[in-house]
Amino acid sequence: MSVFNQPRKRVIQAIILGMVVLIITRLFFLQIVEKKYAKLADANAVLRKVVYPSRGIIYDRKNKAILSNDVLYDLVVTPASVKAIDTAYLCKILNIDKEEFRKRIVNAIVRNGRVRQSVFAALLPAEVFGQLQESMYLFQPGFELVPRQIRSYPFAAAANILGYIGEISPERLKDSAYASYNSGDYLGLAGLERTYESVLMGTRGIQYLVKDNLNRPQGAYENGEFDSAAVAGKNLRLSLDIELQQFGEKLMKGKMGSIVAIDPQTGGILAMVSAPTFDPNLLTGSYRSTNSVLLNRDTTKPTFNRAIQATYPPGSTFKPMIALVGLDEGVITPSFGYPCGGAYYGCSRPIKCEHHDAGHAANLRLALSHSCNSYFSHVYRLCVDASKFGGIRNGGLQKWSDYMNSFGFGHRIGVDVPSEARGIVPTPAFYDKMYRGSWNSCTSVFLGIGQGELTLTPLQMANAMCIVANRGSYYIPHFVQSIDGDDTHLLDKYKEKHVVAHISDTAYSAVIHGMTDVVESGTGRVAQIEGISIGGKTGTAENYGIVDGKRTKLKNHAAFVAFAPAENARIAIAVIVENSGFGARYAAPIASLMMEKYLKDSISTKRQALMKTVMETVTLDPAMVAKSKLDSLNASALIKKNGTK
Numbered sequence: 001m002s003v004f005n006q007p008r009k010r011v012i013q014a015i016i017l018g019m020v021v022l023i024i025t026r027l028f029f030l031q032i033v034e035k036k037y038a039k040l041a042d043a044n045a046v047l048r049k050v051v052y053p054s055r056g057i058i059y060d061r062k063n064k065a066i067l068s069n070d071v072l073y074d075l076v077v078t079p080a081s082v083k084a085i086d087t088a089y090l091c092k093i094l095n096i097d098k099e100e101f102r103k104r105i106v107n108a109i110v111r112n113g114r115v116r117q118s119v120f121a122a123l124l125p126a127e128v129f130g131q132l133q134e135s136m137y138l139f140q141p142g143f144e145l146v147p148r149q150i151r152s153y154p155f156a157a158a159a160n161i162l163g164y165i166g167e168i169s170p171e172r173l174k175d176s177a178y179a180s181y182n183s184g185d186y187l188g189l190a191g192l193e194r195t196y197e198s199v200l201m202g203t204r205g206i207q208y209l210v211k212d213n214l215n216r217p218q219g220a221y222e223n224g225e226f227d228s229a230a231v232a233g234k235n236l237r238l239s240l241d242i243e244l245q246q247f248g249e250k251l252m253k254g255k256m257g258s259i260v261a262i263d264p265q266t267g268g269i270l271a272m273v274s275a276p277t278f279d280p281n282l283l284t285g286s287y288r289s290t291n292s293v294l295l296n297r298d299t300t301k302p303t304f305n306r307a308i309q310a311t312y313p314p315g316s317t318f319k320p321m322i323a324l325v326g327l328d329e330g331v332i333t334p335s336f337g338y339p340c341g342g343a344y345y346g347c348s349r350p351i352k353c354e355h356h357d358a359g360h361a362a363n364l365r366l367a368l369s370h371s372c373n374s375y376f377s378h379v380y381r382l383c384v385d386a387s388k389f390g391g392i393r394n395g396g397l398q399k400w401s402d403y404m405n406s407f408g409f410g411h412r413i414g415v416d417v418p419s420e421a422r423g424i425v426p427t428p429a430f431y432d433k434m435y436r437g438s439w440n441s442c443t444s445v446f447l448g449i450g451q452g453e454l455t456l457t458p459l460q461m462a463n464a465m466c467i468v469a470n471r472g473s474y475y476i477p478h479f480v481q482s483i484d485g486d487d488t489h490l491l492d493k494y495k496e497k498h499v500v501a502h503i504s505d506t507a508y509s510a511v512i513h514g515m516t517d518v519v520e521s522g523t524g525r526v527a528q529i530e531g532i533s534i535g536g537k538t539g540t541a542e543n544y545g546i547v548d549g550k551r552t553k554l555k556n557h558a559a560f561v562a563f564a565p566a567e568n569a570r571i572a573i574a575v576i577v578e579n580s581g582f583g584a585r586y587a588a589p590i591a592s593l594m595m596e597k598y599l600k601d602s603i604s605t606k607r608q609a610l611m612k613t614v615m616e617t618v619t620l621d622p623a624m625v626a627k628s629k630l631d632s633l634n635a636s637a638l639i640k641k642n643g644t645k
Contacts, residue, residue, distance in 0.1 A: 046221050047209040050182075053202030055149055056233030058162065058192065060242040061268070061481070067162050070152040072285060073129050073145045074184075075121040079105055080114040082142030090139050093131045094121055111170075111183050119184045122167070123148060123286045148186075151193075151284045157246045159280035160305040161272055161417060161479065163191020166288065192479060195416050196236060199483055199490070205230030235484040239268025247597050248273040251590050251611075254618035254625075256300065257557070257576040258307040260462035260477075261594055264569045267466070267475025267494060269415070270598060272459075276620070278302040279634045291633060299627040300620070308420045311455035312576055315539030316371045317561045318450030320468055320511045322379055323364055325403045327507035331382040334510040337362040340374035346381060347442035368514030369522030371538060373449045380448025381441045392441045393428065401427045406501045408463045409456055414476045414493070424455045451542055461574035465561050468515070469535070469569035471508040472500050516566050526584050527562060527592035530606075532599060535569075536562035536591070538584050555579040560587035564595050571598050580619040589614050 058067040075094075082105065091101050108118035120143065124132065132145060151165060165186045172178045172187075181187065187201065188194040206228045208221040220227065248259045252275035259273040282291040295303050304310070326332040338361045343350040353373040361367040367375035384396035404410055410425030424430075426447065431439045434453075446452035459477060466474045478494040515535035518524045523538040539559035558577040563569040573594055575587040593611055596603055603611050618625070 049207045049209055051205035051207050051230040052147075052149060053204060053230035054232040055151070055165070055202060056196075056200040056235045056484075058236045058238060060238050060240050061270075062241065062243075063237075064155075064242055066153070066155050066158065066238075066240070066242045068152050068154065069149045070285075071147050072123045072150050073132075074119050074148045075124060075132060076117045076144050076146050076184075077105065077108050077120040078115065078117050078142055078144075079109050085140070085142060086138040089135065090143070093128060093135070117144070117146075119167075123150065123288070125286045151280075153280040153284070155242050155246060156279045156281060157242060157249055157277075158240065158272075159278050159283075160274045160303070160307075161191055161240065161245075162280055163188055163193035163417070164280065164283040164288070165189060165193055191417050192236065192238075194418055196480065196483075196490075199486060199488075200233040200236070202233035203231035234486055236480050237482045237484070238479045239263060239266065239270060239481050240272075240479055241270050241598065244271045244594065244598050245273065247271075248590075248594055249275070249277055251593060251614055252277075252577075253615065254620055255580065255586070256306075256578040256620055257580075257587075258310065258458045259573065259575050259590065259594060260307050260458045261571055261573045261598065262462050262466055262477050264466035264469045264474070264563060264572045266481075267477050268481055269477050269479050270571060271594065272305075272307045272479075274302075274304070274306040276300040276302045276628070276630055278630060282633055282636075294629060294633060298630055298633075299624050300630055302630055305417070305419065306576070307458045308415060308417065309457070310576075311421050311423045311457055312557055312559070313452070313454060313541040314450040314456045314461055315541035315557075315559050316373075316450060317461060317537045317539035317559045317574070318454070318456075319368060319371065319376045320515060320537055321404070321407055321464060322376050322383075322448055323368065323511050323514070324468075324503055324507055325383050325400060326379040327364075327510060328403075328501065328503045329383055329386060329399075331386060332364065332379055334364045336364060336379075338367070338372070338375045338378050340372050344374035344377045344445075346378055347445055351377065351445070364510055365514040365517055368511070368537070369517035371518075371523050377445050377448040381445060384444075385441050392444075393439075396441075397426070397428050397431070397444070401425050403501055407467060408460050408474070409454075413460060413463055415459060416478045416480055416494070420459070421457050423457055423460055424453055426453045450539065458574045458576050461559070461561050461576075462572055465535075465563045465572035465574065466569075467500050468508065468511060469563035469566075469572050471505050471512075472503050474498050474500065512566060515562075519562070523584055524560065524562075524588050527560065527588040529564070529592060529596045529599070530604065532564050532595070533566040534562055534564040534592075534595070535566040536560060536588070538582070538588055540582050543579065556581055558582060558585055558587040560584070560591045562591050562595065564599065571595055577619060579621070586614065586617065586619065 054069055057065050060066050087098065087101060091098055104120055108120065112118045136145060166189045168178065168181050168185050168187050173181065173183060188197040193200065208226050210218045210221050248271045252259065252273050255275050257275055259271060261270040263270055278295055282295065340355055340361045342356040343352045355370060355372055360370040361372040361375040384392040384400050386396055389395035389399050404425040409423055411422050412420045426444060431444065435443060444452060447454050463474055463477055475497060476494050480491060483490065512535050515537055516533055518538065519527050519534045519536045524536045527534060527536050541557040541559055543554045543557050558580045561574045563572040573591045575591040577586045580586045589610055593603060593614065
């Protein structure tokens with residue numbers, strides 16, 4: 001060999017020698033110094049058992065546990081260990097045939113292999129568990145009963161808020177974000193369970209048990225030296241008032257729509273009702289899969305959270321925001337009046353309204369209390385056509401849209417439950433696409449009265465009332481106020497104060513005065529609460545749908561927004577009752593009763609009759625009710641929960 005290759009040869013020899021030394025050192029450490037792996041490898045009679053942690057509990061604002069844990073059992077199988085067992089008797093207990101038995105064994109092998117445990121029968125009903133417990137010696141080795149925690153909902157309320165848990169899907173297991181999960185594990189699939197999965201889930205533990213010659217556990221291996229303890233999930237403390245939530249669900253029974261109530265001083269959500277709703281106990285335990293299918297097929301869509309997923313034209317509840325923009329831009333003052341005689345004549349054709357009485361729109365305060373359409377249509381046009389913006393096409397509408405975005409419209413606010421909708425705030429690009437560039441302020445004049453292409457979620461409407469009540473600021477609406485023992489910054493964004501558009505206190509004061517007049521002497525008098533000043537606004541949103549291929553006028557949606565006490569608000573609220581007519585008929589009474597319940601903790605004797613009427617009123621389409629199985633499902637959940645027949 002050439003002398004010139006000697007250095008390269010020595011380098012290669014040194015690398016090989018180094019690798020050999022490294023391997024020998026590592027083997028010495030594993031076999032001589034570290035006994036754990038050697039012992040576990042030698043212990044063929046050791047059973048590795050996963051210990052599932054307690055999932056975090058969820059408490060309401062008064063520290064009532066509104067979501068807790070119960071225990072059911074899974075029957076798990078290790079296919080390689082299944083030998084001479086009484087298959088026929090096992091099939092009889094589980095109410096399956098031998099073909100189904102073989103199919104489940106094959107599926108277990110496909111999922112987890114022959115030597116690892118898989119769920120054979122999940123969340124066993126009490127009667128099945130009882131029979132199996134007495135006879136498990138007949139099905140060993142191979143089968144084992146493993147405790148599994150399930151969720152329990154003692155108040156049977158807030159289903160769309162709390163969410164539910166379920167077994168992780170094969171698709172999710174392929175996602176790197178779920179690398180810590182195993183087949184058969186449960187995780188949050190909706191609501192707060194999904195959003196806060198990382199803190200609620202806890203950490204799994206491992207227990208090693210010695211087995212006898214019949215594969216039966218005999219005790220801890222090496223006195224538990226290699227075991228790791230399960231760490232319970234962290235508890236959530238909510239702003240939600242579960243009694244207020246239950247009350248809201250009772251008020252909305254037989255109706256379609258939603259209620260959102262927020263504490264303006266913190267952004268904490270006090271109640272969020274989506275109607276029709278369902279008993280969350282339906283989605284836990286042995287019947288979860290069956291009930292889930294039935295709920296998703298139900299004609300009333302109870303799993304659809306209308307409070308954050310449905311969008312509506314806000315109607316006249318939007319007028320306070322139009323007033324704020326007009327005041328801030330200086331196109332009107334609080335004393336500005338408009339001579340409405342039953343129609344708005346500012347565009348090419350008269351736009352009729354309900355008012356004919358002289359002087360009902362003589363100033364902003366009167367226009368708000370009487371809800372004058374002509375007044376706010378005109379204020380909208382004054383804003384977007386203002387010469388300082390170059391007119392509606394050159395900046396006026398964009399400026400108006402920017403105001404609306406700052407109020408929380410047209411985008412997700414960021415509430416801590418999933419699937420929030422954005423709503424629609426039209427922009428110049430929106431109308432360019434719709435009208436091919438040919439449009440003006442009369443094209444969009446209905447935006448001034450909360451109609452046209454504008455749509456908002458009930459959450460956005462309630463948050464707007466927080467902004468008005470706080471005179472220009474809000475906190476992102478949220479449910480979770482604190483997490484026990486949490487040292488992360490998960491909740492920091494909900495503690496940040498957001499200032500809106502820097503509109504003056506004078507402008508807010510003018511609007512608030514008008515809104516208190518709405519309740520004291522205007523269209524919302526039905527919402528009055530003795531001893532409490534309320535700022536409110538009624539709304540009637542026109543409702544159109546496609547019937548037999550044609551755009552058809554349907555029954556109007558009723559809306560009401562409010563905050564109380566007006567001078568230092570502790571609650572802001574938005575109520576939508578679909579297909580129920582004027583806002584003052586149902587939406588305003590519901591909002592008023594909710595505010596009274598929260599502020600006074602009870603409903604006065606004088607208003608018991610109103611409460612009873614609202615609770616007993618059904619506004620749902622009778623044909624839809626007839627097709628729905630929701631009432632019978634909710635009744636069955638109550639029976640199973642109480643253990644009665």
